[in-house]
Amino acid sequence: MSDNGKRGKVLVIGGGITGVSAAIEASEAGCEVILVEKEAYLGGRVVRMNQYFPKLCPPSCGLEINFRTIRTSPSITVLTQSEVEKISGGPGQYRATIRRQPRGVNNKCTACGACVEACPVERADKFNYEMGTTKAIYLPFQMAHPQQYVIDFDACEGPECGKCLPVCPYDAIDLEMQGQVVEEEVQSVIWATGWEPYDATQIENLGFGTHKNVVTNVMMERLASDGGPTKGKILRPSDNKEIESIAFVQCAGSRDENYLEHCSGVCCMGSLKQTRYVRDQYPDAEIFVFYIDIRSPGRLEDFYQAVQEDEKVTFVKGKVAKITEDAASGNLVVEAEDALSGQLATQAVEMVVLATGIVPTEAPVTLELDVELQRDSHGFLTNDQPVAGLLAAGCAKRPVEVAACVRDATGTALKALQTCVERHGG
């Protein structure tokens, strides 16, 4: 037990669902936790999801409980807009150097929103995968935690503009705020660094980036979300038209030696879920799913069965070879070899969703240790890292869905606790 009554300190890198869960689980078992997140908000990828499969429930429901725990827990320190630069020391006694970017808005912010009106600068809305814009001072999204505005200093015109300053009654904006470097001594480090969607422009034959109506699955989540660029209405990007047909292209990059060799684990369920988004809004839309294998393990099979009962969802087993665009209409033709009949299947649709895969986030941290982090050929951190107290969890380790991330984060919190207990004697 250390001086503050805690059982040791754990650094969690990444504030997505894995990091948030690991932080809470470790803290509830008695550890002190530093939770470091590079974005201005917690929740990572999951807060950009419209719904979770298979319950089709909003992520913010569970996150509300998690955030309430974080708000009231004296044991968790959250550092947003922060990245771990360096870790030194040795097993069970690490020193982390954390760089914090300036938020431009201090703790006096009440999230009243007066600044937004005054700000003259628009920026691409990264939260919405650049479909739409926000002001240079913005709230990342409605349920953001922390509920504070933030300034995009790449877009902000700085003190010369300064139009936001006089409208803030709370003296909460600081256009000259400096970043800082924080040092922390911890017994254990959890890499909960998560994932990024595979860059679909790499797969040239699928036309992403050139055909406007080809979007990725993560974009589709935003298109279906109330907080998204279309306020939750699924409209195709080229002309904001309501859709009558749509194709989901599975393994867009995954299970492919030219791109990602691994299976991304969640994209089948992701697309099955998105067929429900479409069906909710368009009772008559024709939906096509091109797949190699549909992977809906365990009880998720129920969801697949339910989608199969939809007569206007057609499953085509075959890998998509090419997507072409009719320039005039913006419509698309999907070509695939139907693996069952051996024939070439072509299908014209109004919109295509590429089920792009999961790439582990690189999160470059300089390790001033005698060893290096072990990654596999796909870039995922391996289960057994070479030194005690260096741990990986969630999608940093393998491509998995939310429930599996939480499960892994929970177990990893115990591994972290063990290192703390060894060090502090419980």
Add this chain to the structure above:
Amino acid sequence: MDKTEKKLAVWICKGCDIGESLDVEALEKVASDEYKVELCGSHEFLCGDEGVGQIKEQIKEGVNALVIAGCSPRFQTDTFTFDGCLTERANLREFVVWSHEPNAEDTQMMAEDYLRMGIVRAQKSELPEPFEAEIDKTILVVGGGQSGMTAALESAKAGYDVVIIEKQDQLGGWLAKTTRLFPKKPPYKDVEIVDLEARVKEIEENDRITVHTSATIASINGGPGMFDVSLDANGNGAGSQFRVGSIVQATGWKPYDPDNLGHLGYGNCANVITNVQMEEMAAAGEIRRPSDGKSPKKIVFVQCAGSRDKDHLPYCSAVCCRVSLKQAMWARELDSEAEVFVLYKDIRAPGQYEDYYKAAQDDPGIFFTKGEVVAVSNSSGDNLLVDVEDTLIDKHIQVEADLVVLATGMVPAAADGEAIRQFRDAQKVIAKGEEGAQLETAKVTVEEMAAYEGTEILNLNYRQGPDLPMLKYDFPDSHFICFPFESRRTGIYPAGTVRAPNDMDGCCEDATGAAIKAIQCVELATQGKAMHPRWGDQSYPDFFLQRCTQCKRCTEECPFGTINEDEKGTPDPTITRCRRCGICMGACPERIISFKDYSVEIISSMIKAVEVPDEYDEKPRLLGLLCENDAYPALDAAGFKRLQHSEWIRFIPVRCLGSVNIVWIADALAQGYDGIIMIGCKSGDDYQCHFIRGSELMGTRSGNIQEKLKQLALEDERVRVEQLEITDHERLVEVINEFSEEIDDIGMNPFKGL
């Protein structure tokens, strides 16, 4: 804290448009004149250093209760949390000024009502004091297979004592029957060799772990932190009794019974075996077909044998694809002349296991064919004919085989606590010598449910059954996306294959997670704090039993099995089982269950504190009871978006819709409110209620409310229950406004002013 010693201060924040939209002086007068609060002030910007500093000064001078009227309690939570000081927040920002016309009479009335409710709540509430009990921190692990051994070792490594109970005469479970595991290290092509001996030795040499083999549980009494376990009079540790703090249930799985797979040749064809039999043969180093002992040259694996099949196991057993990949490559390793065919619906090798699949595909002697196997029959001699159909393209093929391996799936080795309870209850009715219809029903139940007799595993002495309740397909668990370990029995965590089909590696992950949940349980119980989802809550239900009428509603409705009952039916709660949802409080018709900071009386007083305009004012008054986890944040978000909701309504947050006591409805109607709306979370199979049954129970209770309304000759529409999601900001406002209009149309509550 004694109520008489309470020293209350009221603060009104003028920031975030509150000062410009409301008459703050008039608000202060509500506190000072109506409630005689001596310390009452306002501040331009209360959450700033100066404002907080002033509050801290007052606390130093003896203030121990605060009402802060400003933003929602979901914001500045830590700013306005002061040790040893009870704090109530009146939500003037999101619920009033951001969602209503500024400086309007009705907006002012609304703000004043929220302040009144806050003051009354602060006056009636007390700071919770933790429930104190002597807590044992030992962890019981039921099942000594992969998951159980992992949970035990991982808990012990964190410094906890562990007892393992295993019904077999040795540890290992399925691991003892497995020699090769799926690869878990890059390049994910090489199997892991099981070293069970080393694992068992590690356990045996660990001073913190006690193992009872050949042992089963006779009974478990008590609750988290104080479970008293008795073992059956057999095996190692026979009849022994000991105390533990929490439980990991790692009782594993059974293979799906292949006798049900006659259509796939099992039982009819000698050379149709299961993947379990294949594993044994491969481990023995030789694959021989049963009929003649010859080594098969053509082996066919039939995937999803009984899985993904509505007549058998509707779910996917998740591991069988990879088991067949392993066994196919193993068979080829043992006999390079053998050809292997894998007939599958979908090959499910997620993540890096794609590499493993590819390794099998790269083997020139392994062939994969998609199709559904409809029949396996004997052809010439002992050889087999496998009929494969593909319904998509209407193709029918036949494959010959020397040996067919059925990839049978996983069935959880769990007991259905609720079913066993029903069976036992029926037995009791018969034993009691009841007569008539009750006896007949009981007889039918006993007959129909006879198979449940003797299936108990945990043997919990819980009114609601001796084992965890089962959910779909007999897996015990609850809210499985965000909080996958939460069972409906506090301090008991299913792990591994009993919770979901899982591979050995997944079992380790799962068991490690369950172990920390078990650890948290004993640590939080020691501090008198609640577990998920009300982490850290120190309040707990207090039962005033002198007034109990033994109606048993609390014991029936508690989703967590907190309350047993004695022979007369008087509730006997075990507080460490409690999750603090308040559903028992909502259920109790005698209003004898209360928390220090949440009770029927506190909420009733808040309802009564609202000024209800009289019948000549033409200003209806509506009450809204909001689930604090979902509906409340949704209304906050609506306020953020400046969506305007009816000025007639006053909202009170509730811990769960299930905690709503219908006396509040009666109170509100008697008080002259014109309508009451209750908004909670989704119920049903895909429930989103964090207390599992809260909103469902409210649905049932609202039936009784409708009866009452009828008796009073009031319109049904005056009381409404809605289920919404946390993201339904706009819909929520629509629902509120529709309700308000509907009540306008119906007209005033005729009991107003009586």
